[in-house]
Amino acid sequence: MGIKGLTKLLGDYAPSCVQQQELKNYFGRKIAIDASMNIYQFLSAVRAGADNLRNEAGEVTSHLSGLFYRTTRLMELGIMPCYVFDGKPPELKSGELSKRIEARRQAEASAALAKEEGDVEAYEKFNRRVNKVSPEVIEQSKRLLRLMGIPILEAPEEAEAQCASLCKENLVYATASEDMDSLTFGSSKVIRQLWVGATSTAEKKGIHPLEFSLEKALLELNFSYEQFIDLCILCGCDYLDSIRGIGPYKAFNLIRKHGNLEGALEEIKEKHDVPDHFPYDKARELFLKPKVHSPSSVVLEWSPPDEQGIIQMLVHESNFNEDNIRKALKRLAHSKHASSQGRLENFFSIKPKEQQDPSTDKKRKAPVFSPKRNKRR
Template structure:
């Protein structure tokens, strides 16, 4: 879920903090990507018609592999350097949210059965998407694929978004890419939406800067975290009756959740029993992440051509010619991205421009001195 309604809240109250960008904008940039969210998108969109999905001869779903392979190549061809981060063990506080999601999938499965019986195509499409779940096998398949492609993979100790944000805050990557807005709540300096959108090549990337978000909203980071908890997050229920705009108004007026609870009209707004907002706040401020470089090996390598053909063609039924051509694209793209960003080419010019100018000035002065001496010598001879 991420943070409920945060995108609209920022569009209405902090429009300068978000801007549309093209893929090419991030040439040479390292970007941490929330892998599980991307896999979920691929399972829903790639090759799906109703309840039908891409499968291999054994009947195993391959939509996630197709989506991850194609989209990653597109990123590489645009000169990006993706780092995929996978979820680890979820925090205990998230178990209630995960239970809700499970319940919704059970309900959707029942609704899908009815839709199939009646032949309602719209209902079939809607409910089949709601039954999708990213499994351990999906994650393991994509980890194997990415490593064979020579793309770095990080297995987070807990939340992938938190680990992505930590990588960005430490300067190991330029930005974080996900669809869940809680990457901003974890403090990612730059956050990108739609970078992995498989539905269309024309969808622009939406970039958010957390510093501009805070400036536009006139909030501190602690107040922004409280705002997100009030809007609704994965770690606890929100206060019934408080939406995004009301939450922003209350935070601006009272400064913190504690002060809001002291002043709120409890008859109008229903506060959940044993509301664990303090623990939710702690999870956003002090998440479980890796910080040691030994645990965060970020290295792009050449693709394992033989391994990719074995895994994709022999084991999962992908077309051999297409995979061979795709491997050539990966190799060409990695050579291209190794050239670095455009501004790096100007650094030597900037550093040497002053000495060159001084040299030209010195040579000019020396010529003028020689000319003056020559004229003076000629004048003496005339005398």
């Protein structure tokens, strides 16, 4: 789900924090990708009767097709992706997961009814909602990425949190995810629409990646990072039920007025019903100190693809067209040379712009992020 209404709120109150980008601008960049989110998108895009998305046994292979061709495309552009997979979900997230399970059950019932009534359009609509990222799908995806020579990382808990940790330590340039809670976890930069922007028809449709900057968001909102987390919690996140009657704009004004969630809740309780179980302090702790692998233990290495292994998996096991796979493998092998070339800025140290003395400004300014500019990402 992410953070409810955060994208529109930032567009209105911190417009400079989001910029449309061209894929070519990420040449030489290392980008951490929220794997489960992207795999789910491919599963949801399954079309009834599309033979190329299923093998002879009728098993869905759209996630393998998407991973293989889209990752190859990114590598061709000189982008160096690494994929981060979710670990065990935090206990506080159990409520949100229960809602998703119930929604899937309702979709299954609606799909079955539509199929019985012969309503093909309704069946396809509800059947897409039934798709889930199963353990089998995850293991197949990891196997393919390893064969492609792409680094993968299994997070202790939330993938977005692990991606954010990689960003903070300058091991990668940005997090690629559609969920805005990647910003809440502290990713300095978040890229949305990276994968859809890599499709062959993206340019014709005017689809480009959108890059969000946490530093610029904090400066324009005039919030500290801690206040930004409180704002996101009050907007509605995966860990707590939202408060009826409190949308993102009311949440923003309340945090701006009171400075923190505790003060905002005191005012909210006067007019709105706050859920009996609303452990905002635990949600705040999850965003501030999530369980992640220590940066010193993380090694990101891109290696040559195992061509025979990929042929075995995609052609012989999944019934992909062999000619198409071999053509893509040639592009993938060639792309290794492009992605291994560094960006010009990586060879120079960039001096940070001088900041104005806070004592001369009456308003409290949010702390400025100072990423290490001399490390290659």
